[in-house]
Structure formats: structure tokens, C-alpha cells
Amino acid sequence: MSDFTTWDILRNLLLSARWTVLLSIVSFVGGGLVGGALLFARIGKGRLGPAFARTYIELFQGTPLLMQLFLAFFGLGLFGIDVPAWLAAGVALILWTAAFLAEIWRGCVESIAKGQWEASSSLGMGYLQQMRWVILPQALRIAVPPTVGFSVQVVKGTALTSIIGFVELSKAGTMVTNATFEPFTVYGFVALIYFCLCWPLSKSSQILERKLNVAHRNH
């Protein structure tokens, strides 16, 4: 009935999946950087840093990602700033990812035994030295599985950006459906592609977790 072959459908979807992958990577890397800064603010000693970071994290964790996308996209528009969809999508996802990663990592840092701080203090190390040489190396290995696991959420989160018009996999699915009138085939492929992106991530998170637990517990 339609003029589109299955291959046409799949090819179009795969082409737009590149944008899903790119947006995921940008969000994850950018979110990791911002999240790292947030982490230090959150666990730091001052008063302003932790208060700011806590508020930030609560705001971004306490509102739907979709609202954050709308605010980034339409909000700035109110001030006469024309925000392209890709920019709003990138910024919103980076900030959203940062909040979650900062919180995941804080848990990892705080799970390091108090004795590690005390021993390194008693040896004369300052805060940054303790962080660099004692706490973070231990926290990092604990952080790897949940961090990789969270990347799955980021990939799935990119689907929401279709609503503000960013053409990634989901948006492409809608567009191809409108042209082909074969929603079941199209969305079936869309789901399959998402699965192919996410499954290796969650699987490797599980494997890493087992590995880091079984192999010498501590090094």
C-alpha cells in the first residue's frame, strides 16, 4: 500500500538515531562535568556551596524532565531569545543529568568509611589531598556501575526532546508514521533501536557491579 519499503523506514530511523546517540553523549559528558562540580559544592565545607547544590538537585529531581525542556525552550523565548530545539534539548538534558549524577556520586563518597578521613587527617593530609588520594579513588570504583546504569535513563530521556521538535529517533518515528501510516512497524523499529542502545549499557552496568564486588573487593 505504501510507497515505503521496510528498509526505507529503518534507514530513516537509523539516520535519526544518530542524533539520539549524539544528544545522549553530549548530555552524559556535559552532565558529568556539571555533576562533578555540583558534587564538590554539595559535600564541601562552606555554607553557600552545599545549600546551592542541594536546592539545585532538589529542583531538578523534583520536577519532570519534560517541564525542564519546556522551560528551556519556551522560557528563554519570553525574553526574546530564540532558542533552537537542539540547544534547549542539550542544555536541559545536561542540567538534568548533572543533578542525578551529583546525587549518585554523593552517595558513593559518603559510603567511604569515616576512618578513612580520620586516618588521612591524622597523617597531615588536607581536604583536597584526602579527596584526591584516599576518598575519590575508592568512591570511583563504587560509582562506576550506578553511573553506567544511569546512562540508560539519559538515552531514554532524549526521547522527550521530540516534543519540543528536536528530530531524534522518537520524532523521526512520528514523522515516518505520518508518511507511511504504518505506526506498528515504525514504532516497533523505534523501540527495537532504543533497546539496542540501552540493553548493552544496563548489561554492562550489571557486569561491572558483579566484577567490582567479586574481584578483590578493594582494589
Next chain:
Amino acid sequence: MSLIEITEVKKRFGDNEVLKGINIDVEPGEVIAIIGKSGSGKSTLLRCINGLETIDEGSISVAGAQLLPDELHLKALRLKVGMIFQGFNLFPHLTAGRNVMLSQMVVKKTPKAEAEVMAKKMLERVGLGHKFDAYPDQLSGGQQQRVAIARALAMQPIALLCDEITSALDPELVNEVLAVVKELASEGMTLMMVTHEMRFARDVCSRVVFMHQGRVHEIGPPEEVFAAPKTPELKQFLGVTH
């Protein structure tokens, strides 16, 4: 002048006054045993001397350096006083050798090669030269505690604080750690140790401090404190019945 001067030290946690005016002067080379019931403030006292807790009143000085709660003073003090903990607190991600090297390199900026030589020497000193490349979880509790001692010694402190360093060990491992401490004592290291090893306190220590409810209740040479306790609290603690 004494090496460690603890004067009228008070420490509160909320409204719980844990140290109620402690006075102890420790001379160079002295080995002080601190005994007393659980909760009497022994750990808190040691932690105050090392700046892990801030004091509310009084003063502490070590070799003339005042304990003040800023990074610079704290670091200066901690270079003079090492601390050994009940739970070893080795860095689990580093080998025994690296544990001993780390603070030398990071805090004292000792070049790596030099730090390594020192680490080997200190591990030899506690009888663990052959465990340089072992990770903490490959060592027994007694061995871990000896690495912790080597780690503290590598910073060349003039005094060591030991908080129940054998309490977490299986009985058969206690002696290997006490032997190291005894060796240090005979080499003239100044030691303040909270301990339940009464025999050790009697044999090795120059003075015994009995703490009770946040105060120094009795203090004196071991033969006096153990053989002729003056207060009913100490008598009860030692299990002496008259």
C-alpha cells in the same frame, strides 16, 4: 617543658560534657597507658590531642606547638603526633608499601624513591618487609595494624597516640602488635595509649592514667596504680575487692 601539655581541657558534645578539665603533662620518652571504663572519655582525649575533635576550653600543646583549629596549625601538629586506630584504617585501594608512602609524598612532598626506601625500612621495622606489595585485605588484622604503625612512623612523629589498637584483634594476634609497641617504647618513642592490656600497661608503661567520667581520676606509676589503687572507682575497675 613537657613534650605534650594538656591543660584544663574540656570537651562537650551538645550538653554532654565528656572531658571535664583534663591536666596531663607527658615528658619525652614517656609511655602513658590510659585506662578506664567505656565512655569515660579516653578516645575523645586522644582525638583532641590529634585535632580530630576541637576542644571547648583549655589548651593542648605538643613540642611547643599549640593546637589551634586551622589547617596550618593542625597540619604542623599532626606531623609531630601520629595516631593509630582500633580499626586500622588502612587505605584499602593501596598496597601496604603504598599506604606507607602516600602521606610522605603528598604531605611532605618526599620524592617517590626516597618515600619507597623509607616505606621499606618502616615495614621492616614492624616485621613486614616482605608484605610491601600486599593489599590490606590480604593481610591478617595483626599485620594490618603493624602496617598502620609503619605508616604513622614513616612521618617521623615525635609521639604516637594509640587508641585500643589491639581491641579489634583475635587474641593470638595481640602479641605481635604489642611487641612492636614495646620495641618503640624501648627506642624512646613517646606513647599515649588507651588499652585494656593491663599486663602490658604494668610492664611497659611509665605512668598509668585512670579516667573516670571525663576526669583524670588517678595517675601514677603502674606499680602504685595497680598495686595500691586509692579510689573505690579504680579498685572496682581493677576488680580488686577489699
